[in-house]
Amino acid sequence: MFDQLIETLKANPRSIVFTEGTDARILEAAARLKAGGFLTAKLVGKVPEVEAAAKAGGFDIEGIQIYDPETYEGMDAMVATMVELRKGKMSPEDCRKNLAKGNYFGTMLVKMGVADALLGGATYSTADTVRPALQLIKTKPGNNVVSSCFILVRDHADGTDERLCMGDCAIQINPTEDELVETALECAKTAKLFGIDPKVAFLSYSTKGSGKGDDVDKVRNACEKAKAAAPDLAIDGEMQFDAAVSPTVGQLKFPGSTVAGYANTFIFPEIQSGNIGYKIAQRLGGFAAYGPILQGLNAPINDLSRGCDADEVYKMAIITATLV
Helix, strand or coil: CHHHHHHHHHHCCCEEEECCCCCHHHHHHHHHHHHHCCCEEEEECCHHHHHHHHHHHCCCCCCCEEECCCCCCCHHHHHHHHHHHHCCCCCHHHHHHHHCCHHHHHHHHHHCCCCCEEEECCCCCHHHHHHHHHHHHCECCCCCCCEEEEEEEEECCCCCEEEEEEECCCCCCCCCHHHHHHHHHHHHHHHHHCCCCCEEEEECCCCCCCCCCHHHHHHHHHHHHHHHHCCCCEEEEEECHHHHHCHHHHHHHCCCCCCCCCCCEEECCCHHHHHHHHHHHHHCCCCEEEEEEEECECCCEEECCCCCCHHHHHHHHHHHHHCC
């Protein structure tokens, strides 16, 4: 999968800004990207501190541009743009204070076209990565929410791989029917970017009316709305996970469905089940999990786990830049 993404980036040069330029994991990934030559890394931080951290770790970042908010020549223009974007919610002083932080500064570098994409969260919380994106990058036309998905990949002995998409496992705590619809349609788009022909299952503890309750009704109604919004997509639900992935169980519980038993894009009803579900696939199912991939924004902004390693940073950078 990553070979394909790298070829895409070679044909479409991109740049990505890392908001935590002194972090050893970020520096290792940036040095690796520099050596690969297919994606331009940019770092946020104080130049002496970033260079010292790179030297201490033995990472070659020579030639990689480092942006220091304190000395950035375009700061006045950046402040003015941010004041306009916040429309009275932040004074110039408030904006300047926030732009001293790597998360806001890096997001504005994307907004102003200095970088194509952003990857943060090695030390910041998810909220600290998503908040500036919502305030400054904002949602795409037609989108009302930011959602997320994980791409899960499991290699097989014959050299092929199995790819799944799961959402929302990281952002929306308890989405409404309409938010589930938007999440499902965005997940289908993301799945296609990673070579998955989406077969979308709306998951529940019920399959085709076997269970009752408000939670079931929400998923069922969302599924029907999604079908109406995207009649060309393979979408079905509500269904239990076994019905979604086992052809025998799927056709027994949901006969005639083109999705039941063959699903590869899973829409969870709320964040608890989604977060638990993808981690079970990762830890017990042997899948590598890439994400969360944020969906619905005007530019690619992605969040790292604070427990990530340098290889995850490197791969998430490739994924993020490909979304441009």
